[in-house]
Amino acid sequence: YLVPHRSPTSTALRSEPEIVSVPLAEGRNYPIYIGADLLNSDSETLASHAKGNDILIVSNTKIAPLYLARVESIFKSAGKNTYTCILPDGEEYKDLPTLNLIYDEALKNGLDRKCTFVALGGGVIGDMVGYAAASYQRGVDFIQVPTSVMAMVDSSVGGKTGVNHALGKNMIGAFHQPNCVFIDTNTLETLPDRELKSGISEIIKYGLIRDAPFFEWQEKNIPELLKRNPTIFAEAIKRSCENKAEVVAADEKEAGVRATLNLGHTFGHAVENGSGYGHWLHGEAVAIGTAMATDMSARMGWIDESLTARVQSILKLADLPTELPGDSPMTTEKFLSLMSVDKKVANGVLRLILLKGELGNCVFTSDFDDNAMKETIDLYVSMIKEKAAKTN
Ligand SMILES: NC(=O)c1ccc[n+]([C@@H]2O[C@H](COP(=O)([O-])OP(=O)(O)OC[C@H]3O[C@@H](n4cnc5c(N)ncnc54)[C@H](O)[C@@H]3O)[C@@H](O)[C@H]2O)c1
Numbered sequence: 001y002l003v004p005h006r007s008p009t010s011t012a013l014r015s016e017p018e019i020v021s022v023p024l025a026e027g028r029n030y031p032i033y034i035g036a037d038l039l040n041s042d043s044e045t046l047a048s049h050a051k052g053n054d055i056l057i058v059s060n061t062k063i064a065p066l067y068l069a070r071v072e073s074i075f076k077s078a079g080k081n082t083y084t085c086i087l088p089d090g091e092e093y094k095d096l097p098t099l100n101l102i103y104d105e106a107l108k109n110g111l112d113r114k115c116t117f118v119a120l121g122g123g124v125i126g127d128m129v130g131y132a133a134a135s136y137q138r139g140v141d142f143i144q145v146p147t148s149v150m151a152m153v154d155s156s157v158g159g160k161t162g163v164n165h166a167l168g169k170n171m172i173g174a175f176h177q178p179n180c181v182f183i184d185t186n187t188l189e190t191l192p193d194r195e196l197k198s199g200i201s202e203i204i205k206y207g208l209i210r211d212a213p214f215f216e217w218q219e220k221n222i223p224e225l226l227k228r229n230p231t232i233f234a235e236a237i238k239r240s241c242e243n244k245a246e247v248v249a250a251d252e253k254e255a256g257v258r259a260t261l262n263l264g265h266t267f268g269h270a271v272e273n274g275s276g277y278g279h280w281l282h283g284e285a286v287a288i289g290t291a292m293a294t295d296m297s298a299r300m301g302w303i304d305e306s307l308t309a310r311v312q313s314i315l316k317l318a319d320l321p322t323e324l325p326g327d328s329p330m331t332t333e334k335f336l337s338l339m340s341v342d343k344k345v346a347n348g349v350l351r352l353i354l355l356k357g358e359l360g361n362c363v364f365t366s367d368f369d370d371n372a373m374k375e376t377i378d379l380y381v382s383m384i385k386e387k388a389a390k391t392n
Pocket residue numbers: 060062063066089090091094121122123124125127147148149150151154155156157158159160161170187188189190191192195198199202281282283
């Protein structure tokens with residue numbers, strides 16, 4: 001079905017935090033705070049969202065040396081007992097054995113149902129800590145302190161939590177909403193360029209699925225995002241969070257419209273799994289998947305050439321991959337078998353998010369031409385083979 005548009009907004013960040021609300025049903029609203037240096041200037045706000053006395057802060061070996069001491073001191077200053085759990089870094093550790101380390105730490109310290117888990121890191125940490133919180137003693141509170149672009153614009157918002165399985169991406173998980181999302185944009189200063197670009201992939205997604213004015217803004221401002229212009233970044237984060245909050249509020253548990261946030265993900269998740277978790281960053285795989293979904297939409301005559309060209313151009317402007325390289329292990333069979341276990345499959349039928357009509361319109365549908373999907377996959381696999389032939 002067709003997805004409603006959002007109305008255009010434009011706001012530059014003020015010096016105090018911006019607050020985007022995620023207006024869930026039954027009064028379960030929660031705030032997303034966005035601002036520069038919030039971990040220093042607005043620490044009481046963060047601490048106020050932890051209700052009990054015990055706080056388990058979970059981070060990874062890369063982020064902990066940068067920000068853990070600050071976050072721990074915020075909760076200590078608020079009189080909380082703090083515990084920490086430092087996981088190995090990387091998508092390849094977004095799995096059940098690593099998740100178990102969080103439960104170990106919580107149990108070892110006797111944390112009860114009134115404790116709060118704090119996710120300090122990128123999307124991997126956020127998804128894992130969220131799921132640990134959803135399942136520990138059948139559910140405890142958690143707070144998201146995202147430190148990557150990907151986590152700030154997408155993963156920390158909306159309560160999709162979980163871990164990967166060898167046979168499929170994010171296959172084990174739960175919907176569990178955080179008490180708040182606390183975004184200190186200054187943490188992006190230490191984020192490597194490759195990770196920064198990966199997050200831009202999901203920013204582009206919002207424009208394509210529902211927010212044409214935001215897409216047009218991105219066409220002008222992506223060079224500034226790559227230069228890390230703080231004002232432009234703050235606006236991109238805010239508009240992304242607004243889009244995500246609206247979609248999640250409309251369909252918290254993905255009965256329909258929320259699935260549109262999966263544009264490019266059916267192909268992209270197949271690429272992530274099929275190449276070995278951690279080889280591609282999530283946003284890179286989504287960029288390739290978005291190029292594939294666009295190609296397929298065009299093949300069916302659902303979008304015109306100029307929109308296809310704009311999608312290709314914006315992904316290239318963000319220096320994101322749009323094809324697989326010559327050494328990619330992806331084959332047509334791998335694509336088809338991995339896509340057949342996608343979570344959007346219903347009663348054995350695959351549903352995809354495809355672009356249709358003008359910029360900013362998409363559909364979530366099983367009513368597509370199978371041949372077009374196979375032709376797209378064949379094209380992308382043939383490009384791998386062509387590149388491999390050239391290097392040999
Ligand atoms: N739940 C959702 O709705 C949702 C949405 C999008 C993505 N995701 C998931 O998020 C994950 C990808 O997230 P990601 O791109 O943040 O990957 P990530 O968590 O692996 O972080 C990327 C890399 O950057 C490092 N890093 C993060 N912040 C840093 C900082 N401020 N300074 C220095 N290094 C920093 C991390 O340690 C890691 O090495 C995937 O598993 C994806 O499935 C979930």
